[in-house]
Amino acid sequence: DPGWQEISWDEAIDRVVAELKRIQDTPKKLWVQAWDVVGDGRFWFSGFGSAFGSNQVNVASSPTCGKVVHPVEFFSGGGFHQQPDLHYANYCILVGTQFGVASRGSFNHHLTDMADARARGMKLVVIDPVGGYAASKANEWIPIRPGTDMAMALSMMHVLLNELGIYDQTALKSRTNAPYLVGADGRYIRDAASKKPLIHDAADGQPKTYDDPSLKDAALTGTFDVQGKQGRTAFDLLREHVAKYPPESTEKITTIPAATVRRIAREFGEAARIGETITLDGVELPYRPVCVDWAKGTQGHKHGFHQSWSLKMLNIVVGSVNVPGGILSTGASGDFPHEWWPEGGIDGMLEHGGQIFPMPHPSAFPGTTPTKPIRYDIGELFPLASHCHTLLPIVAENPAAFGLSGGLEMLLHVPVNSMLGSFGDLKKVEHLYRSLKFIVGFAVEINETTLFDDIVLPFPTTLERYDFLTGMGGTMIAPCGQDDFYWHVRQPVVELPPGMRQPQEIIQEIADRVGILGGLYRIINHAYRLTGDNALKPDQRYPMSEVVDKKARAWFGEQRGLPWFQENGVIRSPRKPEVAYIGPYIKARMPIYLEHFVDRGEELRGMLKQLDLDWDLCSDYKPLSEWMPCESYTAMQNGEFDLIAVHFKFPFTYGSYSNENPWLDEICENTGAYKILLNESVGRAKGIRHGDTVWLESPVCKVRATVKLTQCIHPEAVGVGGHFGHYSPGMPIAQGKGVNFNGLLPTDLNHIDLISTALDHCVQVKVYK
Structure with missing residues (x-):
């Protein structure tokens, strides 16, 4: 029994403000959980934490959700997540996911798309230890030993590249780093003057930088003498590497019969229809109607990055990324109400994913430089990770072992159940929460996390609140392909019960009383592109209805404020083929060889040695995925x-x-x-x-x-x-x-x-x- 007593809003906020002021000179003692999956609270709560000065602001909740797919997508697809193009795919493999049947964002849209795809004849293959809902709708369910997806993927890659010779040469040459020359040290061989990676031009036998306008025929295979060094193409290295995984050897790991792996690889490769095109609304595009999709089941492993990356590579080698029928990157591009698009960067590689909000999500390329930890999730020692809150219960046991002094003291959280849903071992999670001196939480129900709260603030249900662009469904995990863009706002269906308040208005009051309202508004204005009369002014607080009205007018024009949405409900905007299928139009390359892993791994080894930490954190920093068991x-x-x-x-x-x-x-x-x-x-x-x-x-x-x-x-x-x-x-x-x-x-x-x-x-x- 937490021993709660009902108090007034004034008393509650007084107490919260007093605790915040107590730690205001040491703001890193504040931990903010800002994961709001059904509204825009993530910007308000994370904005509050950032304005306060906290460096422990988490906008993720699950210990697996998105930890691999988001950073991977940003450097290999350009968007936030991935989806099979159910409009044109003819052959779809689901590994560790029930996409379109029992899971994923925009679920109700995908449900009908999957049904339509199956009805028109798309073959669905489910590879999963559980023959669940997705398997029940599939042509074939292939049970696999848990945690062995990578071995199966590498074996399929071997069959495609070495036994069948099925791969998209054109896409590999022009859209990936497959022709980049790699030296004996695992790094690119670079031009002496520009430091850009080199490619062998088979047309004239000369090494040239990847962006040399005279480059005519990039060699996909071969070993070449360059600057006194032996350079092999990244594609050759990949082919040689996956040759270690013939189906006969991986059968012992995965329990999938060798004949089944060969058959699925052949069916996948043949269904890719490499070299074919399709014309949509007058635009000719590559047509690759195959895809492999993966999600939580593949990410959630000790070597989850490589488990997942090896599957993503199957799409890359047949050229089915961001083209009709293939695997599409969600939220990567758009032209309404403003433009956003993936961009290239270092070494000509895809570095900056498309972002509808100007708040870049961390990518696994090029990553950061490892440093001495000052965050309590020791994120500084995971230079390619996007969020690291999984480490908090581990660090809380002994912060000094990680070079940290003190600890987190206060938590502000949205109505999630992180006690049961954000971590693992409940005894360690309980120790983490008990180590905090003060917890204030918003709640829809009194769940296991709420039991730790010192102050409980009621949170409106989805039928009682305002939100602009509800959740991520309309932005980062919206339906892909030629589905229309759709924009709407959440409006209360019923009045709030007596004594209830909109959560964003509470955050404004607390920020104002702590003296950071201007900082919070700067972040909100930037995130939502609010300028001029629509910008939030630091000398006043706003009812949430007015905030939504300002956001709507800033995005869709002065004639489409909240009253317009109350009358009309939704804005739909057609998606052009070149916006829906951005693969041929991205001026950047995808990796098949993770060259930057070499440097990040060496830097991390040096930092661990400097900190005198004897941990095996570096063994996965390999440019080519190899089978490693859980x-x-x-x-x-x-x-x-x-x-x-x-x-x-x-x-x-x-x-x-x-x-x-x-x-x-x-x-x-x-x-x-x-x-x-x-x-x-x-x-x-x-x-x-x-x-x-x-x-x-x-x-x-x-x-x-x-x-x-x-x-x-x-x-x-x-x-x-x-x-x-x-x-x-x-x-x-x-x-x-x-x-x-x-x-x-x-x-x-x-x-x-x-x-x-x-x-x-x-x-x-x-x-x-």
């Missing part, structure tokens, strides 16, 4: 455990946001969503029957669970679905139902991806009565 794979091979728990999603729940909804609870009960999945033959061998209550035990957690026996799961896997396991008395409908998967996960430096900090989401377990 801890659970090793534990299985050593006989310490006999099963691996994996997570999967349902189409009728999102995180834990809806678990207290009685209608959705009824669906969960009726469909067995609260049960864990165990292979039928494995259950019988263990004497476990359908519906039995068992113990599910990981290295850090032991919980009771009800079993559902099924043939639709890999025999070495245990499936744990949804985001359940609630114990808060404020959630009586959800309390005591299902398993919280994250609580099973060890949280230490051996269980994070060394590039992205994603938490390893396959964990060794035992199941017994």
